[in-house]
Amino acid sequence: MKSNLQIQKYSSHYIIDSNASVLPHIYNSETSLVCYCQPASWALSRAAQSFVTRHPDDRFTYQGEISPKLIQQLSSKFTPSPHGNLILGHIELMLEMFNTLLQPEEIGLRVIACQHAHSPAFHENRMIARMTSSLGGSGEQWIERQDARYFPLQKNQTTAQIKPPQAHTINSLCDGDIAIYKGTSWLEHEHNALISASPTFNDKDAKLCVYIDFIS
Template sequence: MTLQQQATDSRLPDHAAADADISVLPRIFDEAINIAVFERALPADIALSAKAQCQTERAWQFGWLGEINEAFTEDLRRHLPAPEAGEALIEDIATVASAVAFLFETDTVGVRLRLLNSAMCPRFHCDNLAVRLVTTYVGPGSEWLPEHAVNRLGLGAPRADRPEVAADPHAVQCLECGDIALIKGSGWIGCEERGLVHRSPALAGGEKRLLLTIDPA
């Protein structure tokens, strides 16, 4: 069941918030919430711009730490595999990054855009940071576990004696391509033991994923 289907069925976990309106994102500040999802269908021009950046055999990534300004957009344009088709994607990334900076009252954000041809973090884990925005422009979205389906004794480096993190594998939730999610990690004050447990999705042979993550700094 997708996150959108679950929200429609009114069975979204108490620690999650999701809506088709961007106003849901500030709910990440609610003490009980550790994932807030703006359910967004990608506009056609952004989807086409993103797909154009995936027409390459090599995996690539772009990183930026600083303000979201003209220097940022120029640097991103220089690093795109198909900059001539990149304007819609660049504009969207700049808009999303600026929104993160505004929401968390900071001038500095860490932006990373990656083209992946394999799962980046295939094991369920919890980020050791306060909060991160994740969105997928091409390919499957991130997967996460409701709290009732998590065995936190399984978190950490894999060992023979560690139990599986997913106490109920059937409870795995999937973000949709285009969704914008804010997820709390163990670095969020008051959420040290309740950071969202999530993982990268498996990719089929030849499948690619264009992933954006943004961290307020």
């Protein structure tokens, strides 16, 4: 599935390119998201679908440093599955990119086997920075802030909920894309965090969703 947004170089807020050198542009003060467009191979996509079908609702979670021990845990989980080495290679690439880009002391990693949307409502992301990629089908959805519409604040609410956006304003990452985006805790970005939702699903979809959060 192709993204609804055409690949463009160096837009003012959302930077999408087919070259991995786009990722450091997340440090631009006005940038909310950067995406390295690299479509997953047929074999990688099918490997993810096969894993999810065999292990529905499986979830790998980790908090700590990026280390050989983490890679060993991931290897033990994915390599027994058919062509699971391809999944492992993709996650290792994400970890290497994240480590090079942000040099974290500690990360949070989630690898979720999904057959339905796990966070379907559009929302502001309340963290520092997150890298994401989906395998087996289209990925994370997101909208530009200018397209966000809000429900009126209710009693005791401090943050307005976002209304379901109009279909033509929704962008989605492609199968295999690697994106990184800012949350409200990124310095001086509390009012410009990315607004996103989990990938969409139909009755036959099986996707592996990977999230890496910067913790410290």
